[in-house]
Amino acid sequence: MKTYKFPKIPEATIKRLSIYNRILRELKRDGIEVVSSSKLSEISGLNAAQIRKDLTYFGEFGVRGVGYFVNHLLENIKGILGINKQWNLILIGLGKLGQALLSYENLRKQGYNIVAAFDTDPEKIGKTFGINEVPVYGLDKINDIVKKFNVKIAIITTPAVVAQEVLKRLEEAGVAGVINFAPTKLTPDPKTKIKISYVDLVTEFDKMAFKITSD
Amino acid sequence: MKTYKFPKIPEATIKRLSIYNRILRELKRDGIEVVSSSKLSEISGLNAAQIRKDLTYFGEFGVRGVGYFVNHLLENIKGILGINKQWNLILIGLGKLGQALLSYENLRKQGYNIVAAFDTDPEKIGKTFGINEVPVYGLDKINDIVKKFNVKIAIITTPAVVAQEVLKRLEEAGVAGVINFAPTKLTPDPKTKIKISYVDLVTEFDKMAFKITSD
Numbered sequence: 001m002k003t004y005k006f007p008k009i010p011e012a013t014i015k016r017l018s019i020y021n022r023i024l025r026e027l028k029r030d031g032i033e034v035v036s037s038s039k040l041s042e043i044s045g046l047n048a049a050q051i052r053k054d055l056t057y058f059g060e061f062g063v064r065g066v067g068y069f070v071n072h073l074l075e076n077i078k079g080i081l082g083i084n085k086q087w088n089l090i091l092i093g094l095g096k097l098g099q100a101l102l103s104y105e106n107l108r109k110q111g112y113n114i115v116a117a118f119d120t121d122p123e124k125i126g127k128t129f130g131i132n133e134v135p136v137y138g139l140d141k142i143n144d145i146v147k148k149f150n151v152k153i154a155i156i157t158t159p160a161v162v163a164q165e166v167l168k169r170l171e172e173a174g175v176a177g178v179i180n181f182a183p184t185k186l187t188p189d190p191k192t193k194i195k196i197s198y199v200d201l202v203t204e205f206d207k208m209a210f211k212i213t214s215d
Numbered sequence: 216m217k218t219y220k221f222p223k224i225p226e227a228t229i230k231r232l233s234i235y236n237r238i239l240r241e242l243k244r245d246g247i248e249v250v251s252s253s254k255l256s257e258i259s260g261l262n263a264a265q266i267r268k269d270l271t272y273f274g275e276f277g278v279r280g281v282g283y284f285v286n287h288l289l290e291n292i293k294g295i296l297g298i299n300k301q302w303n304l305i306l307i308g309l310g311k312l313g314q315a316l317l318s319y320e321n322l323r324k325q326g327y328n329i330v331a332a333f334d335t336d337p338e339k340i341g342k343t344f345g346i347n348e349v350p351v352y353g354l355d356k357i358n359d360i361v362k363k364f365n366v367k368i369a370i371i372t373t374p375a376v377v378a379q380e381v382l383k384r385l386e387e388a389g390v391a392g393v394i395n396f397a398p399t400k401l402t403p404d405p406k407t408k409i410k411i412s413y414v415d416l417v418t419e420f421d422k423m424a425f426k427i428t429s430d
Contacts, residue, residue, distance in 0.1 A: 011260050012227065014425055018418040026400055045226050082428025083421050096318055100311035101416070106398050110417050112424075153423055177423045183321050185241055195426045197419060201316070202325050203233040204414050206298050208368055208392045209327075210229055211410050213297025 016054055017077055019044050024074040025110075036067035086111045088149040090175075092166050093158030094119040094129060094136060097181055101155060102130030115149045118142055139169060146173040153177045160184035170194070231269055232292055234259050239289040240325075251282035301326045303364040305390075307381050308373030309334040309344060309351060312396055316370060317345030330364045333357055354384060361388040368392045375399035385409070 009017075023043050027035055037055075041048035055068065078084040091098055091114050101107070102114060117129060117136045124136045137145065145151065154175045156163050163182035170178060171188065177195040180186055188194045224232075238258050242250055252270075256263035270283065293299040306313055306329050316322070317329060332344060332351045339351045352360065360366065369390045371378050378397035385393060386403065392410040395401055403409045 009429070014422055015418075017425075018421045021421060022413075022415050022418060047225075081421050081425040083424045087420075087424060089420075096311055096315035100315050103311055104416065106415070106417050107420065110420070112417070112420050152427055153420070176427045179419055179423055195423065197423055197426075199416070199419050200237050200321070201319065201414070202321050202327070203230075203237060204394055204412060205302075205304075205322065205325070205327050205368070206233045206236060206296050207229055208394055208410065208412055209298045209302060210232075210296040211412075212367055212391045214224070 013054060014081070016044075016046060016050075017081055019046070020051070020054070021074065021077050021081060021083070024070055024077065027070045028074060033070055034067045035070055035073075039067070083111060086113060087153055088113055088115045088151045089153045089155060090114065090116050090118065090142070090145060090149075090151050091134075091155040091157060092118045092139070092142070092170075093156060093182070094121070094124050095157060095159075098155075098157035099129055101157065102132070102134050105131070108132065112153075114155070115151065116141075116145045139166070142169050143173040146170075146175055151175060153179065156180045156182050156186075158182050167194075167196075228269060229296070231259075231261060231265075232296055234261070235266070235269070236289065236292050236296060236298070239285055239292065242285045243289060248285055249282045250285055250288075254282070298326060301328060302368055303328055303330045303366045304368045304370060305329065305331050305333065305357070305360060305364075305366050306349075306370040306372060307333045307354070307357070307385075308371060308397070309336070309339050310372060310374075313370075313372035314344055316372065317347070317349050320346070323347065327368075329370070330366065331356075331360045354381070357384050358388040361385075361390055366390060368394065371395045371397050371401075373397050382409075382411075 020040065023040060037048045037051045040051050075084065089112055091101060094117050098117065102117060114134050117134050118139050118141070119125060119136055120139060125138050126136065128135050152175065154170045156166055156178055158166055160182045163180065163184050164186055167178060167186045167188065171192045171194050175194065179197050179199060181199050186196050188196060235255065238255060252263045252266045255266050290299065304327055306316060309332050313332065317332060322329070329349050332349050333354050333356070334340060334351055335354060340353050341351065343350050367390065369385045371381055371393055373381055375397045378395065378399050379401055382393060382401045382403065386407045386409050390409065394412050394414060396414050401411050403411060
């Protein structure tokens with residue numbers, strides 16, 4: 001698989017590529033081999049012309065009058081998104097949401113392996129959680145595990161009040177990116193280049209409330 | 216508060232309004248009263264010209280050379296998004312993710328009240344869950360609760376294999392929208408106008424993998 005380097009791709013395009021990726025995975029699962037841009041538009045709610053533009057941006061994956069080959073397009077988008085490989089992840093904060101993510105099979109299926117979880121609760125440390133029996137450590141082991149498993153991505157599912165402190169430990173361990181579920185803004189050390197993304201589930205509810213109100 | 220009716224607002228704009236809404240909530244929480252489009256751009260990663268365009272689309276909330284009044288803009292965006300009111304929700308499927316959502320305080324703070332949860336497990340039915348002690352019922356009570364509390368939005372956190380059957384019950388009860396966390400596509404009855412949105416957490420991981428790979 002080729003390595004793609006597109007540092008200039010806008011955030012909105014990446015978002016759409018992730019959407020195409022998800023839809024194509026579902027089509028593949030359903031045994032569908034070819035899909036048109038109008039069908040992709042119908043499923044995604046995105047404009048068909050926008051979809052064609054996005055997909056030609058990275059080369060010609062389409063066949064005029066036929067559509068896109070699902071598997072071929074999926075593999076190319078995965079290559080572009082850098083997700084055509086395995087990632088080792090850690091998770092910090094074993095509350096209900098943390099435990100739910102440990103059991104979220106879709107993550108593992110898509111190449112995201114949570115290799116260890118961290119918590120401060122002595123009742124949890126030393127045990128394993130989730131269907132994949134992920135081991136739980138104290139926060140002092142973050143550095144060791146990150147080095148041992150070459151962990152690039154960490155998931156924060158702690159209470160908001162400790163998330164910043166956890167971020168500091170992750171920066172010290174050399175993690176490249178953090179997906180933050182804690183409902184608080186995190187301030188990275190300006191000397192590190194750590195990337196932080198925020199998952200705010202309320203946004204999904206706002207979108208639904210709007211759809212219903214405007215109908 | 217005025218009622219806004221903008222059925223033609225594109226999905227991408229709604230998504231951005233939700234992002235502004237989240238950022239403005241955080242700014243308000245931090246005591247910040249005025250914000251410029253360039254600051255909003257810095258926080259959101261969105262283009263400043265795009266932000267100004269989005270916000271003027273709905274009227275003039277800005278003061279030239281000063282910025283936007285955070286509270287005023289927030290209230291207007293909430294009005295546009297239809298989220299300046301309380302919503303009663305139900306949740307179906309009390310696994311770990313369902314339980315995590317029952318304890319997700321940000322939902323309640325933003326006006327989304329989960330009034331009841333539903334499960335098939337006799338060990339859970341009749342009990343209450345989460346910090347707000349949400350009662351749990353069998354699926355046969357969906358219709359009654361939806362009517363009693365005027366529920367418009369339902370959250371599906373069941374296993375994929377039963378999600379379609381649950382959707383059918385929700386349609387029969389007259390729910391207007393479903394937020395689906397189950398990793399499966401749902402097919403609504405064409406006679407209903409029920410709206411379905413999908414929350415796929417893998418998308419967030421794909422975006423982070425891409426950011427790290429392209430850096």
